[in-house]
Amino acid sequence: MDWLRDHPEVKTIRVAASDLNGVARGKRVPARFADKLLTEGTKFPFSVLNMDIWGEDVEDSPLVWQSGDPDGLLLPTERGFMPMPWLDAPTGLLPLWMFHPDGQPYDGDPRQALARVAERYAAAGLTPVVATELEFFLVDDSGGQLRVPPSPRSGKRRTGAETLSLRALDAFDRFFTALYDACEAMDIPADTAISEAAPGQFEINLMHQPDLLKAADDTWLFKMLIKGLARNFGFAGSFMAKPYHLYNGSGMHMHFSVLDAEGANIFDDGTDTGSRKLRDAVGGCLAAMPGSTLLFAPHENSYDRLVPNAHAPTGIGWAYENRTAAIRIPSSGPKARRIEHRVAGGDVNPYLSIAAVLGAALNGIEDQADCPPPFEGNAYDKGLAQLPGSWAEAIDAFEASPEIRRIFPAHLIENYVMTKRQELHYMADLSDEETVELYLDMV
Template identity: 70%
Template structure:
């Protein structure tokens, strides 16, 4: 890590940052000449900082604040090391960190540690998840009272229509996407294909599959930070909020995963299109946990605007082969690449918690030998009798809190912190108008 700074003498300041419970970057700005001290000793800030609400406020009834004296944790660099922050004008480096207790144990209220605990469950069985994510987002002109697609830097025109898989829509923002790919290269984020999507000014970027789930979540977290920051340099906003436009489909964060064994073989590969018994076990685990874990796939008030029938987002708890109307899809293709696509999460999630609950639920299914119901065919929205995910934010909080499945995936402190945070947000969001809610979520999530 020291070598990176030596090779980049132009960097005068660094940011040290961890992801809080909402996926917001929390940390400090430090002169680069003091970076060695951070690498050696870490830095300190209160445990409560990783449990702030969406405004960045303390949780009123959290024991972390007054009851426990607002104690400090120690934050140390992750394996990622330094990287540039191409959305800033001055040369600056970002150092991702995560939180530990005084005794050196991981702080279980840290979302990255929550994911690592799940990864260790796989490791204990000689298994490794291989993960890829597809992130959808909107480019938005938010300079006026009404949100709209930005003017094209090429034509100076504003295209007020969805343009699914349109090359013209991509070309209209070519300078932005060229800078984005250059920045991803500099930050070592494996950005692959970009497409224009069904929403107004909506795009999707796929991140390549990775056999390190922590790194995959890092990539998604860093990518969201990069896209939002870089868009502002180009004179408009980028937002991962679930549904900024009521009349258009919202943004999802679809997660693809397979599992390899000690020999590097895909344990979901049966040599044919249906996959193995272990694939079906994993599907069953994901379905079993889906209602209770909806809060992590839809963590904000606006999230539930996206989860409506026939809006390219799942509402029924079901699975199917090559079926995008189902919550879980098994894509077609080469048997060696057999995998699960989990389609529930919105773009507004914390990637660490989202991936932790997906992989943790899959491992529950594998450990318990669960069997899923039959796969659905046709339009899953039109099938009667299927269980549904919670339709309101409050119901999702209740389901998460009372779940007997979530304690198999998360420690009690993470569950408590999430419930207290979301109940506080529900209370204060009720005081905001719809326009104020959009303004809140546009840049934060």
């Protein structure tokens, strides 16, 4: 409540939780009822966290007709109130997560799934340190064809890719200045921004932190912020995996290390290659990669990004300082030894994606997993085992994966498979234009 007392101009608040697709589902509430929200929470049907991408009920879901569509209990996360700087009226946002009425965590909530992974690490005396790198597009979608928006400074439109171009960043300086101000207000640790390898594409890194739930919250909130704030400048901010067929898509690369109870990095053995535990974690990630691809590429458009020679991995392998690899070990000082997982697209639910990576790494650490040798050179030419090549294949692999069953509760797996199979069925009826219209703002 301290934030609301410090901001008496705030008259309305939003309460929101992430569904399985990462879409914010919630309510608008007058600020005078904030005390009740903090002490009693609010209620949504359990089925609300299991909607398809259109916000429709999943057909034949046991959460709807079979059970009478009962309510779950939504309680505030540790985050508390924060501003929503992209709205015209001063507004507060209260992030929530879902429980059963008796207070037990609801297994179908993606944030609860990540909390289960955090508990596994804590039980092992370990602490993951996590950072995400988010690529996104600024897009003029006002006409019949997607284009780079005109610069708010010059009014000019540049259509080429401008990798690491200061000119491209400066062209949108007003947007980025507003974005960094908003990140400060929302306590999102936004670090470096660069222009990327496709027209209107940028990347912003969020700082490493030893709280994986906050890292995922930051990522989820950052995506919400980009999409909301961009509209204030007259264009879309999109995490769609591949809006332009002729250019690279957007990824959400994840970096992580793991600390022991004394705060030492278990991936560091003082050498340039890293410790046995680093290779164990890599082995666990590689073993889980076929089954977890659906979480890294959750939508039909996701598979347009995962193609050879497009700066997105297709093969299941790892390497040192090699951006063609699905798992890259960046060059660093030994104490900063870490793993970069490069499969996920920008369109992921960060709670599920981070849970999949860290859960797989812990599987490998616990099992002292077999890890193949790192490769050298171009991953696309190495004859590596391949990620599932289609959405349908990825759904089947996710459902059958023993690694996934170690990481996620059965209820979430069942809900996610039903959701994705329903989306797969209905997406077949959409044109390319309708697909872009659906995904551009939603994911």
